[in-house]
Amino acid sequence: MDRKDIILEIKNVKKSFGSFNVINNVSLSVSSGETIVILGKSGTGKSVILKCIIGLLEPDEGTIEVFGKNLFDLKPEELKLFRKKLGFLFQSGALYDSMTVRENLIFPVERHLEMKDMNFDEKTEEVLTSVGLLDAIDKMPSELSGGMKKRVGLARTLMLEPEIILYDEPTTGLDPATSKEISELIIDMQKKYKVTSLIVTHDIACAKLVANRIVILNDGVFYKEGTYEELSASDDDFIKGFFQY
Amino acid sequence: MKTFKVKLPASMREGFLTISGIVIFGARYFKEVYKPPYELKELLKQLFEIGYKSLSLIAVTGFVIGITLTLQSIPSMQKFGAVSLVPSMIALAIILEIGPVISALIFAGKIGSSIGAELGSMKVSEQIDAMEISGTNPFNHLAVTRITATTLMLPVLVIFSNAIAIIGGFIAFSLVNDVSFKLYLQDSFSSIKFDDLIPSVIKTGVFGFAIGVIGCYEGFNASRGTESVGVAANTAVVISSLAVIIIDMINVQLMSILF
Numbered sequence: 382m383d384r385k386d387i388i389l390e391i392k393n394v395k396k397s398f399g400s401f402n403v404i405n406n407v408s409l410s411v412s413s414g415e416t417i418v419i420l421g422k423s424g425t426g427k428s429v430i431l432k433c434i435i436g437l438l439e440p441d442e443g444t445i446e447v448f449g450k451n452l453f454d455l456k457p458e459e460l461k462l463f464r465k466k467l468g469f470l471f472q473s474g475a476l477y478d479s480m481t482v483r484e485n486l487i488f489p490v491e492r493h494l495e496m497k498d499m500n501f502d503e504k505t506e507e508v509l510t511s512v513g514l515l516d517a518i519d520k521m522p523s524e525l526s527g528g529m530k531k532r533v534g535l536a537r538t539l540m541l542e543p544e545i546i547l548y549d550e551p552t553t554g555l556d557p558a559t560s561k562e563i564s565e566l567i568i569d570m571q572k573k574y575k576v577t578s579l580i581v582t583h584d585i586a587c588a589k590l591v592a593n594r595i596v597i598l599n600d601g602v603f604y605k606e607g608t609y610e611e612l613s614a615s616d617d618d619f620i621k622g623f624f625q626y
Numbered sequence: 627m628k629t630f631k632v633k634l635p636a637s638m639r640e641g642f643l644t645i646s647g648i649v650i651f652g653a654r655y656f657k658e659v660y661k662p663p664y665e666l667k668e669l670l671k672q673l674f675e676i677g678y679k680s681l682s683l684i685a686v687t688g689f690v691i692g693i694t695l696t697l698q699s700i701p702s703m704q705k706f707g708a709v710s711l712v713p714s715m716i717a718l719a720i721i722l723e724i725g726p727v728i729s730a731l732i733f734a735g736k737i738g739s740s741i742g743a744e745l746g747s748m749k750v751s752e753q754i755d756a757m758e759i760s761g762t763n764p765f766n767h768l769a770v771t772r773i774t775a776t777t778l779m780l781p782v783l784v785i786f787s788n789a790i791a792i793i794g795g796f797i798a799f800s801l802v803n804d805v806s807f808k809l810y811l812q813d814s815f816s817s818i819k820f821d822d823l824i825p826s827v828i829k830t831g832v833f834g835f836a837i838g839v840i841g842c843y844e845g846f847n848a849s850r851g852t853e854s855v856g857v858a859a860n861t862a863v864v865i866s867s868l869a870v871i872i873i874d875m876i877n878v879q880l881m882s883i884l885f
Contacts, residue, residue: 435759436759437755437759464759464760464761467759471752471756473751473752475752475753475755475756476753477748477756477757478748478751478753488760489760489761492663492760492761492762493761537760541760
């Protein structure tokens with residue numbers, strides 16, 4: 382891996398909640414254009430890693446550098462601009478209940494003065510078309526299914542034209558067919574918008590479809606990393622547990 | 627030197643932590659309220675949601691208070707041959723004490739719980755986190771607007787409720803006494819000075835502020851899980867109602883010194 386291609390670097394990150402150590406000395410480098418899947422059992426701290434990267438949680442130790450800058454050295458205004466480059470797809474979609482799909486999508490871009498020249502309606506229609514939900518533009522989140530909410534969540538993320546998208550369990554709670562659609566959508570976004578993706582999941586089918594590289598998390602440390610083919614051929618009992626489905 | 631450690635019961639510790647949390651949250655409002663961007667669109671929406679939508683409930687409450695208070699006072703005043711004093715007594719009681727306190731308690735039940743539940747639900751479903759990473763200050767957008775709206779709207783609602791209560795008082799009074807509305811109003815306001823209205827309006831503003839702060843605090847501090855949404859709504863009502871009564875008690879002492 383060429384160092385100049387690295388756009389996200391996690392170094393020796395530790396995070397505890399009270400006496401419970403969730404993340405123990407985790408390090409990871411992500412290159413531009415890569416799609417990395419962090420695989421692990423539920424409750425092993427996968428989402429905590431993503432929330433540390435986006436700055437919602439501050440690590441107890443270690444550094445997180447995005448585009449060569451330590452996230453936690455930034456001033457609030459710099460952080461706001463910086464977060465624009467990082468999209469985050471929440472597990473539940475996290476759509477604002479009181480707003481229509483259109484308002485949900487416009488809300489983040491309205492907050493960024495540097496994007497005031499954007500044609501909001503045109504952009505909204507473009508990203509909704511990308512996720513196949515243009516028909517839902519004036520619907521309320523309560524009228525959408527789980528899969529549709531995740532698609533709209535992804536569309537909202539794309540409105541800010543991020544360079545990195547962090548996906549928190551994008552297929553959890555969805556039926557296999559919808560999970561496959563979401564996985565294919567992630568690949569489409571990768572091709573269309575050339576984004577770098579970091580995906581947290583325990584859905585091996587999704588990992589197989591989208592990942593260039595898979596990192597397995599166990600007990601708060603990265604246990605093993607490799608391609609799908611390398612890891613699925615592993616003799617390690619813990620790793621085999623993920624791939625025998 | 628000997629030091630003594632006093633271990634407080636868990637419920638008391640939790641109570642102190644909640645009170646200190648609410649005070650810090652309220653202080654943060656004054657820090658953030660002047661900071662741009664000013665969320666005027668959201669503020670107008672909250673003024674409408676909080677003010678207009680509480681109007682009917684507050685009006686009914688005021689009307690019932692006016693009728694009940696008058697009907698209960700007439701027999702007692704008749705014993706002393708002072709029925710003619712009923713309009714001014716009712717007006718004084720409603721404007722200075724009963725109107726603001728009862729309206730604030732009703733407001734705490736409707737708006738305090740609604741803010742606690744709405745923000746609690748947003749916290750649990752990660753909408754507040756989503757707002758933060760999209761470049762919006764959630765405290766500014768959600769808390770400052772709601773607290774400002776409750777602080778501004780409760781005095782307006784109380785003035786409206788008091789007016790309805792006086793009309794209710796007139797209806798009840800006219801059932802047993804032949805009196806015109808004009809004369810009733812003249813009698814009602816005969817012993818009220820403009821200075822009497824100021825403490826009452828200030829008090830309701832403080833009630834509104836406390837209800838807004840407590841509702842937002844409970845919502846923002848809802849723990850993960852759907853159960854916590856109900857807890858946030860319930861706790862917001864309980865603490866707001868208690869706060870209204872305590873603020874009223876302090877206000878009585880303070881205003882007697884100042885006015």
